[in-house]
Amino acid sequence: MEQLNNAFTLFLSLLVEAIPFLLLGVLLSGLLLFFVDERKLVKLAPKNPILGAFVGSCIGFLLPVCECGNVPVARRLIVQGVPLPVAVGFLLAAPVINPIVIWSTWIAFRDQPEILWLRVIFSLLIATIIGWIFSRQGDVKSLLQPAVALSMAKPLSEEDPEKPTLLRSGNFMLGGGESLEAKMVASLERKPQFSLAERGNMLLDNTMQELRELGGILVLGSALAALIQTFTPRELILGLGQGSVSSVLAMMLLAGLISICSTVDAFFALSFGGAFTSGSLLAFLVFGPMFDLKGIGLLLSVFKPKAIFYLFALAAQLVFLLTLFVNFNIN
Amino acid sequence: MLLISRLFKGLDKNWLDAIAVTAWGALLLNYWLNGSLSILIHPSYFWLAAFTGFALLIIGSIKAYLLFKYPQAKPSAAGHVSLLPGNWAIGLLLVTAIAGLLINPRVFTSSKAIQGGVTENSAITRSQPQSFRSQVKPEKRSLVDWVRTLSAYPEPDTYSGQQANVSGFVVNSTELGSNYLLLSRFVITCCAADVYPVSLTVKLPADQQYKADAWLAVTGQMITETIGGNRQLILVAKNIKPIETPRNPYEH
Structure with a gap:
């Protein structure tokens, strides 16, 4: 009973x-949909693969999304003609390169600021490297789903300029139908289709929807963390958590299995802070937002399965090597 | 889980959203007003929880008002991909908020301190050594001040003869004799998930024993003693007074 308490x-x-960070993240990403014009970002995207991948990794600051929202945005970017390295960089790094995620990580690891810096640096580095590797593939259509590849073939200029950004090709999520995001961005167009009240209503609905979905996962993740911390024998946790290699592998596995939102995953990692190596906590914080079990379905709407495999295999190896380096040299 | 799913099946999802968000707002404000936040998070973030409580209450109320005023209005969230099946996500949030409103969180007990390694060398339980105030007079040092000073200058003889006046909860250790206890506190950095225990060994007067988890204020004198082959600093209690669990049970 005591342990249950x-x-x-x-x-x-x-x-x-x-929950405060979840709410802030949801509100900020919803509000920024009203203010950031993706088409301008598309035009500014560098053609150089390494620079492009790096810039793509940093776009998360302008389009703050967690790993639940990055796939549809990456898909839109690809279809709108953004070079593949930019989109891959965005896909992998955006859930971390986000003001709310950085703030929550800083609050959780105030005593270990290196966790925050290394989380940001490793995410940027890995996303840039993988974006660059993907740029080496001459025919990008062999990596993309036929529908996305076909959409890319149509130059942006051929589309109706009056058509709102997110109502163009590739702007729909897997379930089909018009997404709420699409409607929100449509409300910004020159010929206003939506009144201020309707925009407010859409923002409210978006907030409720995101709070519901991400909050539900957060409840499950918190319950799991509390159960592990309370009921797992200390010897087992320390045995696993203090090994340089075993701790990294265990936390990467946990990151893959648990789909906790990146705005709040720092608090989850924090609950393992006393027993697990810093490198393994970093592995969780870097790999978790990149690999998301529930996001594979969404990713399959953009990439072919072999491309997804390469994406995750590369990410896993780089995270493993970098965080192992931390365990051996920085801890 | 199945029960939750069945319970909410058929109920209007939009109303459930509004109720769950409002309930979470009420829960956060309730914790802020009744002082439970101090058991859950570091005081630096009370304002954030209170602000979120107000925000969620307002968001949930506006949603409920709109649903009441325009009951036929369709939600604008078409084509959304759900992460959890059916009403599970909202059910989990709502059930958790209700459980939180019905059951107040309690201060961690000594079993948590033992799980956290209070009886061992505490180095492994701490992410990094904290700053300490060596200028503080010995009798003004809190329990955590003592532990931090000791970790910086570990020679116990340095402190022999100094007066101490500390408070904490009791952890009974099987490794110590029955006339000893560990007076302990949890140190918090961010939230209760990261608390780690620190403790001082207290030598009790001959005929006294205290139950685990009892909160005590202890005054006495520091001595050096060898227990289990280890020379260590021991607080010899002269006066022990049971106290209420502090409103804020953690040290920072």
Whole structure:
């Protein structure tokens, strides 16, 4: 009973600390949809593969999305003609290169600021490297789904200039139908289709929807963290968590299995802070936002399966090597 | 899980959203007003939780008002991909908010301190050594001040004869004799998920024993003693007073 009480307190503390950041992340990404014009970003995207991948990795600051929202945006970017390295860089780094994610990581790891810096640096580095590797593939259509590749073939200029950005090709999520995001951006167009009240209503609906979906996952993640921390024998946790290699592998596996939102995953990692190596915490914080089990379905709407395999295999290897380096040299 | 799914099946999802978001707003504000936040998170973030409580209450209320005023209005969220099946996500949020409103969080007990390694060398339980205030007079040092000073200058003889006046909760250790206890506190950095225990060994007067988790204020004198082959600093209690669990049970 005592342990149940401890687990319940732990569970609530994770939620109470994380929910403000979840709300801020959802509100910020919703609001920025009104202000950031993706078409301008597309025009500014560099053609140089390395520079492009790096710039793509940094776009998350302008389009703050967690790993639940990055795939549809990356898909839109590809279809609108953004070079592949830019889109891949964005896909992998955007969930971390995001003001709310950076703030929550700083709050969670105030005593270990290197976790924040290395999280940002590793995410940028890995996203840039993989973006560059993908640029080496001459025919990008062999990596993309036929529908996306076909959309790319149509130059942007052929599309109706009056048509809102997100109502153009490739702007629909897997389920089909018009996405809420699409409607929100449509509301910014020159011929206003939506009144201020309607825009407010859309923002409200978007906020409720995101809070519901991401909040549900957060509840599950917090419960899992509380149960592991309370009921797993200390010897087992320390045995796994203090090994340089085993701790990294364990946290990467956990990151793959748990789909906790990147705005709040720092608090989840923090609950393992005492027992696990810094490198393994970094592995969780860098690999988690890149590899998302639930996002594979969405990714299949953009990439062919072999491209997704390469994407994740490269990400996993780079995360493993970099965080192992941290464990051996920085810890 | 199945029960949650069945419970909410058929209920209007939009109303459930509004209720769950409002309930979370109420929960955060309730914790802020009744002081439970101090059990859950570091005081630096109370304002953030309170602000979020207000925001969620307002968002949920506006949604409920719109649903009430325009009951036929369709949600503008078509084509959305759900991460959890059916109403599970909203069910989990709502059930958690209700459970939080019904059951107040409690201060961690000594079993958590033992799980956190309070009886061992505490180095492994800490992410990094904290700053300490060596200028503080010995009798003014808190329990955490003592532990931090000791970790910086570990020679116990340095402190022999100094007066101490500390408070904390009791952890009974099987490794120590029955006339000893570990007076402990949790140190918090961000939220209760990262707390780690610190403790001082207290030598009790001959005929006294205290139950685990009891909160005590102890005054006494520091001595050096060898227990289990280790020379260590021991607080010999002269006066022990049971106290209420502090409103903020953690040290920072």
